[in-house]
Amino acid sequence: MATDVQRFGGKTAIVTGAGGGIGEAYARALHAEGANVVIAELNDEAGQAVADDLGDRALFVSTDVADPESTDAMATATVDAFGGIDHLVNNAAIFGDMELAGLTNVDYDYLDRFMKVNMMGALHCTRSVMRPMGKGGGGSIVNQSSTAAWMGISGFYGLAKAGINFLTTSLAHELGHRNIRINAIAPGPTDTAAMNKQVPEAFQDPMVAALAIKRLGQPGDHVGPVLFMLSDEAGWMTGHVMAVDGGQITRI
Ligand SMILES: NC(=O)c1ccc[n+]([C@@H]2O[C@H](COP(=O)([O-])OP(=O)(O)OC[C@H]3O[C@@H](n4cnc5c(N)ncnc54)[C@H](O)[C@@H]3O)[C@@H](O)[C@H]2O)c1
Secondary structure: OOOOOOOOOOOEEEEEOOOOHHHHHHHHHHHHOOOEEEEEEOOHHHHHHHHHHHOOOEEEEEOOOOOHHHHHHHHHHHHHHHOOOOEEEEOOOOOOOOOOOOOOOOOHHHHHHHHHHHOHHHHHHHHHHHHHHHHOOOEEEEEEOOOHHHHOOOHHHHHHHHHHHHHHHHHHHHHHHHOEEEEEEEEOOEOOHHHHHHOOHHHHHHHHHOOOOOOOEOHHHHHHHHHHHHOHHHOOOOOOEEEEOOOOOOOO
């Protein structure tokens, strides 16, 4: 993707879960705007394929965001390859293959792993990058939340995303003195292979009918808001959760 706008020339960005879906769209857009991009992904084949396709200035690092040793290794590999870390997008999550269960009957081992990936993963990655980021004069982070966090009814998926929102506001205060900003995006229903697997078409139709803009989101719909929050244009914005959802959530 060629673009004349180059807000990230000479910068280095890590995108977790960038082997497909929305994360891949972020990685491709950051790369197109000049960034060195690290694809930090659990699915080796998918992550390597995106990095190979991007070519120069792209690196795949096999990463499990649930494991702090793995996210430390991700940060080290990034600094070794590109000399520093300026941006992080905490996008990775268990989503398409998510088990259908409620909070009262989900298996505890499954729930433990789920929360380690979908909530704690963002904290592990943030802790792994904050020192190199601070050393380089600061940086910015965007967490991938969901409108599910505000609906209050989507079980452990929503619980993890509510945790992501809390991490966003709380870490903004802990990291501000290092000149690190941290914001979040809350996408509404977005047309990815994972979403189509998780939400059958029969459920998608009423969901779309309830939106103000009557179509599913596309991964590209989230790119502009996320790159804005990562960029210097949002230099005094931190601790904010931005809905990008076709009007699914309305608040006054
Ligand atoms: N698609 C939607 O409707 C929608 C809506 C709101 C929020 N989201 C959020 O957006 C993000 C991306 O969703 P998507 O639809 O592109 O799904 P996706 O499944 O394509 O993306 C998730 C990626 O994370 C990777 N991943 C999973 N566990 C990992 C781990 N432990 N370590 C590293 N990588 C791991 C997966 O391999 C996958 O590539 C997720 O955080 C999801 O919760 C999606």
